[in-house]
Amino acid sequence: MVVFNGYSSILARCARLSIEPTQHAIHVSLGEKKLRHFLNGALVRTYDTAFGINPPSCVENSLGTPTGLHFIDEKIGDGAPEGMVFIGRIPTGKRYWEYGPEEKRNFVTTRILWLRGLEPGHNAGPGCDSHDRYIYIHGTNLEADFANARSHGCVLLRNAEMIDFYNAVPSGTLVLIE
Template sequence: MSQSSAARLTITIRIADQSLELTDAAGAPLARYPVSTALNGTGEKNGSGCTPLGRHYIRARIGSGQPIHTVYRGRRPTGEIYSASLAHEHPGRDWILSRILWLCGKESGRNRGGDVDTFRRFIYIHGTPDSEPMGEPRSHGCIRMRNTDVMDLFERVDVGTPVIIE
């Protein structure tokens, strides 16, 4: 996807109904997905475990060409493919799977810079185990999606795509 294509699309994440909507330049919906945002609610403070609000953009796309259920640590594939047996071996691990869309805030003092920087907080849109519920807040701050959904979204957007979290 080209940089100009990304500018014509917008991602809107609605905390209240735990959804992510992709729209075109005219605001027409192209896709809608269930998500799971932070168990701790909304907030921008580093260490809060909250999902940040406001205007953001996709700063990095990670995972192109990797198989579905690829496991990431530190934004790098571990070589593992998520499975129930792997989950059993690592209880309590916060699984980041399939694809990562790393977000960056656009509003100085709200979600960019200092102790409220979305990018430095490592806030992503990413895949999660399919056994995890969608439609209810359960993440550590990121926006979790079904693996097939995050892979679909990943192919539609590019670096620079606006993301609004409301």
């Protein structure tokens, strides 16, 4: 098996936490602004990403992207059209470009992969829980300036890529953010 950049980190974290690696595995590199999707240790695809407004942080209300091992707990948005805006994980019926300038903000668009942390006291539990913080991998309305896009702690993908990625990974997939 060929081990690509990031996959060895996933295996090491799984071993440290006594967690069995999943067939699909995701490595998110905050420094590189890359998300890598692995299948049985082989690199499937690399995506450009954007992250939190603030530096990485697992602390509640920090607006930083949480680090550590997570898994995809819920997949939301099957069949929604590209650019669909979700509020409270519910599709609004409008795509982001259908909102007027006074309504524009950093939207959750297209698909949602809701993450749950696996490291108690780090990204799971009181004051640091990624799931309770509503940390997702999701599409964005900020594609025009994607290099400068910022979230409230979520991992952002371009909308067409979000659909591709969403369709490729099952619930339960491990996601290491570092």
